[in-house]
Amino acid sequence: MKFAKLLQQILQEDGVPPEWVEKAIQYKALKKRINRVVEELENVGLKRENMSFTYEIEQIQHQLRPQLTTDVSQELEQVVISRLNDMDYSFSVVQKEGDGSVLTVSLHEDTLFFQTLYEELEELKRFGEEQEHELVNTVENLATVIGKVGSPNTRKNDMYVWREIFQMYIESEVFFSTRERSSGRVDVAVSRKRLSDFVAHVNETKVLKRLRQRNSLAAFATFKEMNFLIIKVANYQAINSMAVQKILKKFDKQTTLNSLKLFPDVVKKSFEANILNSTVYKDVCAVIGERLLSIVPQLDDYTCPICCTVAFKPIRLDCGHLFCVRCLVKLQRKEEDKCPLCRQQVVLHADERNLDVAQMAYLKLYFPQEVKQKQREDEKEIFKEQYGHIVDPDKPTCTIV
Numbered sequence: 001m002k003f004a005k006l007l008q009q010i011l012q013e014d015g016v017p018p019e020w021v022e023k024a025i026q027y028k029a030l031k032k033r034i035n036r037v038v039e040e041l042e043n044v045g046l047k048r049e050n051m052s053f054t055y056e057i058e059q060i061q062h063q064l065r066p067q068l069t070t071d072v073s074q075e076l077e078q079v080v081i082s083r084l085n086d087m088d089y090s091f092s093v094v095q096k097e098g099d100g101s102v103l104t105v106s107l108h109e110d111t112l113f114f115q116t117l118y119e120e121l122e123e124l125k126r127f128g129e130e131q132e133h134e135l136v137n138t139v140e141n142l143a144t145v146i147g148k149v150g151s152p153n154t155r156k157n158d159m160y161v162w163r164e165i166f167q168m169y170i171e172s173e174v175f176f177s178t179r180e181r182s183s184g185r186v187d188v189a190v191s192r193k194r195l196s197d198f199v200a201h202v203n204e205t206k207v208l209k210r211l212r213q214r215n216s217l218a219a220f221a222t223f224k225e226m227n228f229l230i231i232k233v234a235n236y237q238a239i240n241s242m243a244v245q246k247i248l249k250k251f252d253k254q255t256t257l258n259s260l261k262l263f264p265d266v267v268k269k270s271f272e273a274n275i276l277n278s279t280v281y282k283d284v285c286a287v288i289g290e291r292l293l294s295i296v297p298q299l300d301d302y303t304c305p306i307c308c309t310v311a312f313k314p315i316r317l318d319c320g321h322l323f324c325v326r327c328l329v330k331l332q333r334k335e336e337d338k339c340p341l342c343r344q345q346v347v348l349h350a351d352e353r354n355l356d357v358a359q360m361a362y363l364k365l366y367f368p369q370e371v372k373q374k375q376r377e378d379e380k381e382i383f384k385e386q387y388g389h390i391v392d393p394d395k396p397t398c399t400i401v
């Protein structure tokens with residue numbers, strides 16, 4: 001399939017709004033411009049056969065000025081110079097020792113082609129920034145709403161449900177992989193599939209039915225839509241940069257000029273960013289991580305590295321590492337002085353002064369269920385230690401025979 005058609009099809013299939021289509025790289029129109037450059041080369045007598053060009057693109061503020069340099073024979077020189085003069089081109093000719101000279105010229109159609117492409121990219125960059133800005137705004141708004149409905153200080157809050165939702169979302173690795181060998185940004189199609197799977201998973205677990213706050217359900221809908229929009233924007237950016245690559249390749253093939261090596265660098269320098277590389281994943285996802293997912297802390301970040309349950313009551317050793325009091329007491333009983341994480345000798349002299357009071361209050365607030373459960377287990381364990389040889393706390397104390 002021709003790329004122009006493929007481009008149109010992709011934009012259509014993705015349900016891209018008309019405004020986006022308008023702002024996309026105008027591949028078809030640019031293709032026509034290439035034909036005009038070819039015609040122009042012929043008109044001025046610089047036919048592409050058996051000629052080799054050196055090509056440069058100079059930039060003065062927002063104006064691009066491509067220049068080509070080539071050796072011309074004495075015979076050709078007369079023809080070319082008279083045509084260039086007739087058609088009002090600016091050029092320079094330097095006589096070479098011996099036969100012929102070196103001609104440097106800026107062609108009109110050539111200039112127009114690159115100027116058009118450049119301005120389309122400029123527009124696209126502005127549009128991309130707008131889209132990212134809107135997405136970031138959505139994240140901020142969601143952060144405010146979920147910050148409220150998911151706050152432990154709100155009565156009948158949805159903290160646990162949001163934690164579950166975000167946990168599923170993080171595990172889905174919609175935009176970035178950490179598990180696979182090829183870790184890093186994932187392909188647009190993969191992202192879309194993973195996002196759909198995440199939504200299906202949320203629905204299967206019926207977790208949304210447990211939401212109690214009125215704004216929570218709407219916030220989830222917005223969260224879902226926003227993620228699909230990120231994928232759409234990323235896809236749109238990727239398609240456009242593909243279109244630029246394709247059009248430059250086509251240009252080079254038809255004109256024998258060498259733009260594919262030059263133009264991306266000009267763009268990069270000029271925009272002070274590689275806009276031919278989609279940035280929306282990186283930028284917006286960073287904001288989602290920092291502003292949204294962190295609102296509801298995840299248990300994984302607050303577990304004791306030994307027993308893997310919530311680190312309550314948290315003992316912070318002098319080395320800075322933190323363990324639950326039960327695990328620490330067990331270490332001390334074994335007279336183990338080395339911190340299991342960094343091997344510093346800090347365990348034995350730890351006492352109640354090492355209790356991290358602020359962290360304890362935090363855990364009580366954000367993980368009340370886990371903390372209660374842990375306390376029950378601790379009590380059971382202590383009971384077992386004291387009376388374990390007489391009774392088992394898990395079994396009824398009297399049995400009827």
Ligand SMILES: [Zn+2]
Nearest residue numbers: 304307324327
């Ligand atoms: Zn522990």
Ligand SMILES: [Zn+2]
Nearest residue numbers: 319321339342
């Ligand atoms: Zn340590």
